[in-house]
Amino acid sequence: MGWTYLSREALARAKAQMDEESMGVRDEIGFLTIHQRYADRFFPGTSVLHTRARYALFVPWLFEDLAGLTGPAAVRALRERERELAGRLKDAGESQVIGGRVFPKPSSQPPSTVYWNALAVWGILRPRIDGRTISRAQAHRLLKSAGAATDDDGHPLVSFDPPFVPLLDRPDNWLGGHITLRMAAAEAAFLREHLAQLRRDGSHELSLLARLARTEAAAPSGMWGAEVSAVAGPDQAALARARQAASLAGVGRAIYDALLERVVETGDKREISTRHRDHLVAIIEEHGSIAAKLDVDALETDIGALPSRLRAVLTATKDWIASRSGNPAPLFDVYAAAEARKGPRARLALTVNGRDRRLEWSSDEHGLAGPLHYRWGQVSTLLEDLADPE
Numbered sequence: 001m002g003w004t005y006l007s008r009e010a011l012a013r014a015k016a017q018m019d020e021e022s023m024g025v026r027d028e029i030g031f032l033t034i035h036q037r038y039a040d041r042f043f044p045g046t047s048v049l050h051t052r053a054r055y056a057l058f059v060p061w062l063f064e065d066l067a068g069l070t071g072p073a074a075v076r077a078l079r080e081r082e083r084e085l086a087g088r089l090k091d092a093g094e095s096q097v098i099g100g101r102v103f104p105k106p107s108s109q110p111p112s113t114v115y116w117n118a119l120a121v122w123g124i125l126r127p128r129i130d131g132r133t134i135s136r137a138q139a140h141r142l143l144k145s146a147g148a149a150t151d152d153d154g155h156p157l158v159s160f161d162p163p164f165v166p167l168l169d170r171p172d173n174w175l176g177g178h179i180t181l182r183m184a185a186a187e188a189a190f191l192r193e194h195l196a197q198l199r200r201d202g203s204h205e206l207s208l209l210a211r212l213a214r215t216e217a218a219a220p221s222g223m224w225g226a227e228v229s230a231v232a233g234p235d236q237a238a239l240a241r242a243r244q245a246a247s248l249a250g251v252g253r254a255i256y257d258a259l260l261e262r263v264v265e266t267g268d269k270r271e272i273s274t275r276h277r278d279h280l281v282a283i284i285e286e287h288g289s290i291a292a293k294l295d296v297d298a299l300e301t302d303i304g305a306l307p308s309r310l311r312a313v314l315t316a317t318k319d320w321i322a323s324r325s326g327n328p329a330p331l332f333d334v335y336a337a338a339e340a341r342k343g344p345r346a347r348l349a350l351t352v353n354g355r356d357r358r359l360e361w362s363s364d365e366h367g368l369a370g371p372l373h374y375r376w377g378q379v380s381t382l383l384e385d386l387a388d389p390e
Contacts, residue, residue, distance in 0.1 A: 028347070029256055029338045030310040031249035031372065037303035038242045039374040042208040042235065044198050045121030049114045050378040051096035052181040053385035056191055058085065059115050060124060060164040061174065063136075067143035074140040082110040085179075092180045096381075112136060122194045124165055139163040181385075188389035192216070195386075200235070208235050209379065218387040219380035223373075238302045242374065245299055248291035250371035252317050254280040255328045256335055257369055260347055262328075264358055267350065272363050279368045280328065284321065287371060292321045309338040 039046065062085070066077050083106040086099035094100070098114060099107030119125035120133040128134050134142070142163045168190055173179050183191070195213040199205060211231040212220075220227035224243050232239050257276035264272045296314050300306055306314070316334045336348040347357040 028342065029252060029313055029335060030307055030341070031252060033306060033310060034245050034249060034299070034303065035372040035374060038238075038245070038372075041200050041238070041303060042242070043375055043379050044200065044207050044209060045118040046209070046375045046378055046382070047114060047118065048375055048378060049098075049109060050118065050375075050382070051098055053191055053382050054181050054183045054187065055098065055111045055115050056118060056122065056124060057168065057183075057187055059112050059119060060167055061170055062112065063139055063143060064164065064167070066140070070137070070140045070144050074137075078112060078136075079106050079110065082106065082112060085111075088179050089181060092178055094181050096181060119164075121198070122191075123197065124167075124194060126161065126163055126165065134163055183385055183389045185389045188386045192386050205234055208232055208239070211235075212379075212383060213386065216387065217383075219383035223376040237298075241294060241299050241302055244290055244294035246372035246374070247287035248294050248314060248317060250287050250369055251280075251283055251291050251321065252313060253369035254283045255317065255320075255331055256339075256348075257363075257366065258328050259332055259335055260358065260361065261363055263348060263350075264361075264363070268355060268358060275363055276366070276368070281326070283369060284326075288321045292318055294318060307341075309334075309341070313338045 062078060062081050065081065066074055069077055083099065083103070086097050086103045086107065089097040090100050090103055097103075098109070098111045102108075116125070116136060117133070120127065125134065125139070128138075142161070168186055171179070171184065192213050196210050198207045198210040198213075200207040208228070208231075211233060212228070215231060222228075224239075229236055229239060254276065258280040261272050261274065261276050264270050294314070296306075296311060296318075299314075300311075312334050316331055320328070320331055332348070336346070336350075339346045339348050344353040345357060346354055347361060348354065349357075
């Protein structure tokens with residue numbers, strides 16, 4: 001059996017797919033673009049796959065423990081160490097263990113994959129000379145260089161920049177015994193110091209995550225409350241637009257599902273429930289007034305130009321909400337055009353492929369649409385870990 005690390009491109013594709021799955025839906029229309037861009041702006045380095053903050057220390061400690069190994073041997077050793085760590089954390093009663101569900105098998109998405117980008121963005125993993133993120137294989141090679149020849153005083157004969165910044169000492173139980181995901185006070189202070197320096201979009205402005213970390217308080221009860229807005233600084237207006245975009249995307253996803261039910265019923269001549277059409281009424285009641293306020297031009301100022309078909313969906317959906325029609329049928333063409341990027345996987349398409357994809361779709365099993373969350377659940381857990389160390 002061969003061993004390899006995924007390329008940066010493959011990891012990016014996997015991350016996008018897992019972002020979609022974490023939200024309970026396939027991203028048929030493209031709303032995930034808004035989700036990812038605002039989440040990256042507000043909370044740099046975060047991922048929907050993050051569980052607990054202490055993994056940001058566990059991963060570099062594991063790499064440093066394996067200094068001297070490279071290539072397939074390093075990959076195998078790291079995989080085994082991560083598998084063992086999952087078992088120890090499970091034995092300690094932890095519930096947010098990466099790889100815990102498949103233990104004693106190794107995880108297909110171990111901590112070193114899940115947190116690698118975070119380590120780079122948060123300034124714990126040093127960048128390459130050209131500013132790009134070093135790969136895990138490169139980190140192993142750099143760590144092996146630490147054991148190069150030394151002079152009589154023990155100093156390296158070749159200048160060496162390790163892949164990680166100076167780390168805290170491991171806890172006494174690092175190599176054996178009871179270990180948990182709760183951080184020590186010094187560990188929380190170390191990570192908070194790094195998060196507190198995070199800038200947004202490569203600018204000089206502090207990110208919202210940095211501002212929240214600097215409060216040293218527990219996570220606010222919600223992303224849209226007064227506590228977050230009070231510390232958002234120059235991001236206050238963008239935060240308000242992000243809420244409007246989240247609501248508009250929630251309505252849009254409900255519209256897509258309602259249109260799909262309608263095509264199955266009227267086009268395919270199959271009986272189907274009105275579950276998603278009923279939900280559309282409820283989500284408009286809850287989110288319609290907020291969604292209708294979104295300024296799409298200002299949104300693009302926040303997060304960059306949107307794909308033209310996604311922008312068309314946003315503007316058409318806003319106009320439809322304002323019309324108070326309640327019947328999404330006039331939106332079919334613009335939604336079908338946006339979904340066409342899926343090619344033969346598009347379900348709204350009035351083609352043989354589209355009909356086949358609809359046969360695979362179950363209205364009763366498909367999750368009900370909701371607004372975008374921008375990884376707030378993961379950010380909340382991160383802030384809680386920082387605020388409540390041992």
